[in-house]
Amino acid sequence: MLVKSEPNAMRLSTSLTLVCLFLGFTANAVVAQSLVSPPENAKILVSGSTGVLLEWPGSSKGTFFVQVYAGQVAAVEQEVTGTSVIVPLRAGLGYQWKVSAMTAGGYQPVVPSRNFQVLADSEFVFPGRDGVSPSRSSRRSNYGAPGSLGTSGPNLTATLHRVGPYITLDITGAPITKNFVITPGASPITLISRGGRGGDGNPGQPGQDAAFDYQTGYIYPAESGGPGGDAGDGGTGGSLTAVGGDTSLDPRTYLNLVSQGGQPGQPGEGGLGGRSVPIPSQWLGRQLPQGYGYGNTYIIANGRPGRPGRPGRVGPNGQVFVR
16 A cells, blocks of 8 residues: 555645745745836826836845836936836836846846836816806897806815835726826825816897987987896815825825815906987987987987996815825
8 A cells, every 4th residue: 555655645745846836936926026116007206206216126235237218218227236226217208117137147037027107297186167158148138148157176085005115196086087106205296176167157238229210200219238147156176085095104295185166257248338329400309318419410329338247256165084
């Protein structure tokens, strides 16, 4: 029985060895990936910092060759002692980077080609929709049509997590989802939820011109202009909530949260008064509307201009929460 069991025991021992090697390789790969910064495909906010921090696994006394490219153009090709370097890079571009260990046998890949994007933004504004300005007023009324109210700014949640030396920033709030990475040393990021601007009021309709019927002597006085349309009020600022995903994170260190009411629209101007008309002197004996005489002609006064619309109001601010 012992002789027959030897092959099975050897196979079992070999299998266990392979499993251990595989698990060890997998664990090393996971550890190695966790030591690589920034995260793959990160949108890195660098405003106020000295550059982008690159980190990789390896010996702190080792020599490595770092390459950073913007498309086909080399932005950085540098030998580095240790496992990190800060590289100043132009904002607004996407980059690819990789790291190789410099050994006696040549270059040994440490970090395969990875991607990130550099952004210089220090402020993000998320507005509500602007109010509507009517295309025209209805002639059935001489009033200018009012502008509509701006909509409220979106309600946003900003969640922060620490990933190595970086801070991830996830902004959510339908229909908005944005993900960023804040590089070490960057200035605080300002997030603004702003109400939409109110719509503009339409101008009032012009008054009808004065008219004179030469056959009947009937007089039609000039009409006053119609009132301008009221301006739409600005929308309410949305609420913002900052959440520190780790207990060691104070969101106020990395974020400025601002809820702003929207600006009002412009009120419509009053409509022009109707124009005057001269009346022949032979009709002066009749009862005429208010006017003034000039030589042998009596002139009806112009119509009064309409009043402008009511100014709009700035929308109220929303609430800000830090958790």
